Amino acid sequence: MIHASAQIGENVTIGEYVVIEENVTIGNNVSIRHHVVIKKDTIIGDFVQIGELTVLGKPTSSNKKMARKPGKTLDPLMIEAHVTIGCNSVIYRDVKLETGVFVGDLTSIREKVTVGEDSIIGRNAIVETNTKIGKRVTIQTGCYITADMVIEDEVFIGPCCSSSNDKYMGMGNFKHQGPVIKSGAKIGNNATLLPAITIGEKSIVGAGCVVTKDVPANKTVVGNPGRIIR
Amino acid sequence: MIHASAQIGENVTIGEYVVIEENVTIGNNVSIRHHVVIKKDTIIGDFVQIGELTVLGKPTSSNKKMARKPGKTLDPLMIEAHVTIGCNSVIYRDVKLETGVFVGDLTSIREKVTVGEDSIIGRNAIVETNTKIGKRVTIQTGCYITADMVIEDEVFIGPCCSSSNDKYMGMGNFKHQGPVIKSGAKIGNNATLLPAITIGEKSIVGAGCVVTKDVPANKTVVGNPGRIIR
Amino acid sequence: MIHASAQIGENVTIGEYVVIEENVTIGNNVSIRHHVVIKKDTIIGDFVQIGELTVLGKPTSSNKKMARKPGKTLDPLMIEAHVTIGCNSVIYRDVKLETGVFVGDLTSIREKVTVGEDSIIGRNAIVETNTKIGKRVTIQTGCYITADMVIEDEVFIGPCCSSSNDKYMGMGNFKHQGPVIKSGAKIGNNATLLPAITIGEKSIVGAGCVVTKDVPANKTVVGNPGRIIR
Incomplete structure (x- = not known):
């Protein structure tokens, strides 16, 4: 038709x-x-x-419990x-x-x-909505890219990574902000990124890492909670 | 048609x-x-x-390896x-x-x-099958809700959370029982819930936490394995 | 039609x-x-x-950024x-x-x-492509099975497990090799398996475990990073 x-x-x-x-x-x-x-x-x-x-x-579309209603235009x-x-x-x-x-x-x-x-x-x-993904980015299979997130150019996100944008989980008292991943950073598979953190340029997040705070540029973090190892 | x-x-x-x-x-x-x-x-x-x-x-439907056969009615x-x-x-x-x-x-x-x-x-x-989800519950994107689970009213489950109901993983020697999440509890993204645990009322599970035992009401758990921090 | x-x-x-x-x-x-x-x-x-x-x-199919092009035949x-x-x-x-x-x-x-x-x-x-899965294997809901992986007979992989095959995450300087899971091994839900590791026969990986190196036969590993507990 x-x-x-x-x-x-x-x-x-x-x-x-x-x-x-x-x-x-x-x-x-x-x-x-x-x-x-x-x-x-x-x-x-x-x-x-x-x-x-x-x-x-x-x-x-939405239901009445949802914070974010569909825009008109x-x-x-x-x-x-x-x-x-x-x-x-x-x-x-x-x-x-x-x-x-x-x-x-x-x-x-x-x-x-x-x-x-x-x-x-x-x-x-x-x-999710309201997210900007740069050029030559790889987002691998099964990733969850939350709303209000910024992914710069040439970022690599391994399989099954998860991110979130709501620190207080549905309480309505936090401006929603997803992670910011600066250019050239690499995220290992099944890593967890908390709301509003920044992963610096060319930094590396290990597989299964839970990133709870900002990571400066050119660092490597692993573990739960994530800690800088080099 | x-x-x-x-x-x-x-x-x-x-x-x-x-x-x-x-x-x-x-x-x-x-x-x-x-x-x-x-x-x-x-x-x-x-x-x-x-x-x-x-x-x-x-x-x-099912195949011959599956424990749980389709009911007749x-x-x-x-x-x-x-x-x-x-x-x-x-x-x-x-x-x-x-x-x-x-x-x-x-x-x-x-x-x-x-x-x-x-x-x-x-x-x-x-x-999965045989699970009861209460009223005004939020189950976010990519969550896996196992069988034989109970989710009470106003629970919030962040993105990509995983749960299981079979302690011995396919051995057939454990009554299947999923987690019980009491009302108002909040689960952070990519958390892992083990079989048969209870998350108490209004408790909070941090992002990426692996919850291996019961969490009393009004507590916060983080880490792998999950430990109470307040 | x-x-x-x-x-x-x-x-x-x-x-x-x-x-x-x-x-x-x-x-x-x-x-x-x-x-x-x-x-x-x-x-x-x-x-x-x-x-x-x-x-x-x-x-x-593919785009120009992808390493692995579709075969002709x-x-x-x-x-x-x-x-x-x-x-x-x-x-x-x-x-x-x-x-x-x-x-x-x-x-x-x-x-x-x-x-x-x-x-x-x-x-x-x-x-993913180029992976061999044996007989009577259970791969539960939401699992991600990477490319170039070997899963032997009677393996059990719990829900939402993740695996990867590229140690250097898109740099192109590592031969891609997924994990090898030997027969009868059991992997708990939301576990993370790194590239090229071997999980030995009948070994058990706990839920939420991040497996960073080989696990011998008949062992149990838990935690992040995974350590042998028995």
Whole structure:
């Protein structure tokens, strides 16, 4: 089902049972596989590939217990050229995926997120709202990237890392702030990052480390709680 | 494909390529988005919203290595009014989602689970069988809620927490029992809860903590293994 | 949409909106539920069950930042008899699922992986490329099984365990090698395994343990970093 208002470029491949809603724009040489749903207003550049059973441009929803209500005016989802997206993923409105980004299967990226050029969002990774991810960043499989987080260029985050942005856990008395990871830092698998900490440039966080305070540049931290070993 | 036996209320929106099987009941003002599959006998209340590519009312299956075989007589999935469910999720038969519950994208909830009023099950969270979740509970993104667990009212579980219910890990010589989390307790992100422990009322578990024994009420535990710091 | 070249056995049930691509072979008494996508060349044995919204036989893709490029010549996905696969899962080409394997919902298994007879891959578990999983293995919900890993027979891996294969995290100066888990070993929930370590036969890794070096046979390790306690 392709809405009559959709603008579709040349040499676009569209699989079976695809839904393209109103006001969608699709560039040239795009591949859209079976059962993909492209919600209204989404903008897709040239040479983009979308895997089966993925939803693009989902609007935000909430229930009455949630602090953060959906905004009235979300921008469209914008997917630049040469982006590849896996199967069974869910990408919201008001996300920008820059040129060459790779997004794996079973991922989800919330609204008000930018992913910089050539960065990788691994399979089953989840990115919350209002987070900025730099260029040539690797976020490996199963990572949880909290809201209100900053990830600078060329950061490497190993599999299954977790982060949080709410020091008082749902009490409503703390400005939400996720970690800041400075450029070139590397985070080992299954590490835990607490709210509002900064990981300095080119620092290394060991696998399984629980980082409870700031790490200066060029240091290595390990353990629970994390301590600097060099 | 809507089975002729389905009972569908007024002002129901149904997307493209939706499948509604036999004996499904749907209330008024419900929104069912593209590619949703509603399995037989499912009961859906008024003002419910179901995201794209979600399966509702899945029966249980198993292989010969699994201890817990599917029951012969599972009740239908029951979704009360004002529930919102995300995309690409899988909810089994014999689950009850009470009024106002929010379930994110890419989640799965097994049979014999109740989720109390206005509670939140975050994106990519997985809930095992035979677990009771109270009212106004927050289970954040990526949590793993094991089987045979009790989560009382107003508990907060941060992102990526893990729990288990089998002390001897597949030996078959331990009655399976998940953790019990008493009302108002808060669990930090990526914490690990061992089988059969109790977290007392309003206690706090730090991020990355490994909780190996009971925590009394109003205490804070951190570290690996968890120790009480106040 | 069933391609004319597909070979389909007797007593096969096919749901709504299923896509079966060219050169697929399906045995007898197979059940394929709604919205399943079976990519070209996939081979499916007798009595196999495939849950809704699952993709079988996905080819590999990458972006320019990724070290490991898709091979030119991947074998087909081969699913032996009596395998059960859940909903919303993604299984790549060049995977072999042996007789009686169970794969849960929301899982993903990359290319060049074998899963031995009667093993279980839990819901939301992710398996990377070039990994061998033995017979009667249990990989519980939410596990991350890295690439280049060896899991011998009758291993038990609890929920949410994480592993890695790249000691220098994206520097490109280390031969990638995942952990080796010898037969009968048991890994507690949310444990973290570092690259290239070996867990000895019948050893036990405690919940939340961070294993940084080899564990001999028949030992128990706990803590961060893991130390032998008996």
